[in-house]
Amino acid sequence: MSPQTEPAGEPVATTKPYPIGLIHYTNVAPILDSLRLPEGVSAVRGVPTEMNAALLSGQVNLANISGVEFIRNADVLAALPDFSVSVLGAVYSVNLFHRRPWAELQGGRIALTAQSATSVALLEVLLRQTGLEVQLERAEGTALALLSAGYDGVLRIGDSALKEWYEVVGPIGEDVSMLNLPHERGGVTVTDLAMKWFELTGHPFAFAVWAYRKDAPPPHALVQAMRQARRHGIGHLAEVSERHALKLGLPERVVQHYLWNFRYHLEAPDRLGLAEFADLSTPGHAPLVFAEPD
Numbered sequence: 001m002s003p004q005t006e007p008a009g010e011p012v013a014t015t016k017p018y019p020i021g022l023i024h025y026t027n028v029a030p031i032l033d034s035l036r037l038p039e040g041v042s043a044v045r046g047v048p049t050e051m052n053a054a055l056l057s058g059q060v061n062l063a064n065i066s067g068v069e070f071i072r073n074a075d076v077l078a079a080l081p082d083f084s085v086s087v088l089g090a091v092y093s094v095n096l097f098h099r100r101p102w103a104e105l106q107g108g109r110i111a112l113t114a115q116s117a118t119s120v121a122l123l124e125v126l127l128r129q130t131g132l133e134v135q136l137e138r139a140e141g142t143a144l145a146l147l148s149a150g151y152d153g154v155l156r157i158g159d160s161a162l163k164e165w166y167e168v169v170g171p172i173g174e175d176v177s178m179l180n181l182p183h184e185r186g187g188v189t190v191t192d193l194a195m196k197w198f199e200l201t202g203h204p205f206a207f208a209v210w211a212y213r214k215d216a217p218p219p220h221a222l223v224q225a226m227r228q229a230r231r232h233g234i235g236h237l238a239e240v241s242e243r244h245a246l247k248l249g250l251p252e253r254v255v256q257h258y259l260w261n262f263r264y265h266l267e268a269p270d271r272l273g274l275a276e277f278a279d280l281s282t283p284g285h286a287p288l289v290f291a292e293p294d
């Protein structure tokens with residue numbers, strides 16, 4: 001620490017630069033759409049693996065990052081105590097697309113997106129827990145293109161996974177309950193990894209937390225702005241859904257269901273799921289720290 005700090009008695013400057021990273025998938029729209037960054041806070045955007053790297057290198061000080069990267073780096077990162085991107089049951093946007101049934105994927109080749117960290121680790125845990133050994137390879141492209149190219153399974157996440165899921169199971173009429181959708185059409189099966197986790201553990205799954213570097217905790221004004229933005233977003237979910245349904249080219253009803261289904265507050269069940277996933281994915285990890293910054 002430099003000794004040249006503020007003279008004693010002076011108010012702490014609120015304009016100190018504080019860079020943050022934002023994974024801008026639709027699943028965080030209820031928080032990010034109305035977030036007004038306080039003075040001094042700047043934001044960069046990217047996919048999960050980019051934001052994970054930005055936080056770990058110190059390019060940014062706080063970001064909504066992959067849960068598994070928070071777990072793997074629990075010695076240097078802390079998480080805001082009440083923010084997550086979790087679900088209990090289906091998530092709709094973290095999908096394995098495959099043609100043969102899950103149990104018959106043994107020995108097959110699965111294509112992984114380079115955007116994801118948590119979902120890759122989740123897939124590995126689920127395969128192991130169900131006794132399957134497969135070959136995992138990095139490959140980009142849509143699910144259907146990669147299946148046609150000969151992969152036995154394709155892992156997709158985020159907005160493109162949501163759209164590709166709908167391409168397989170849709171169109172969904174007003175009379176069909178979102179909870180009663182097909183998982184297979186035209187020979188393609190969509191396995192929702194969060195649902196599979198729920199069936200295995202009975203717990204929620206936390207895909208992302210809002211983590212910060214322990215050596216650079218966020219200013220109080222930023223955390224307050226995030227809480228205010230979330231309250232606003234959840235309170236105006238119909239508008240948020242309408243806007244994003246247009247962007248995604250999906251029915252508003254589907255997007256609204258997708259969004260209300262998230263658990264944004266890292267509540268006790270979400271932490272339980274996260275702790276369980278930590279032990280299964282990263283044995284020997286450092287203790288997870290959830291802390292309200294001063």
Ligand SMILES: C=C(O[C@@H]1C=C(C(=O)O)C=C[C@H]1O)C(=O)O
Binds near residue numbers: 064157
């Ligand atoms: C639910 C999702 O979760 C995302 C999945 C992540 C990952 O796999 O590393 C990271 C951040 C999450 O926001 C999604 O991609 O749809």
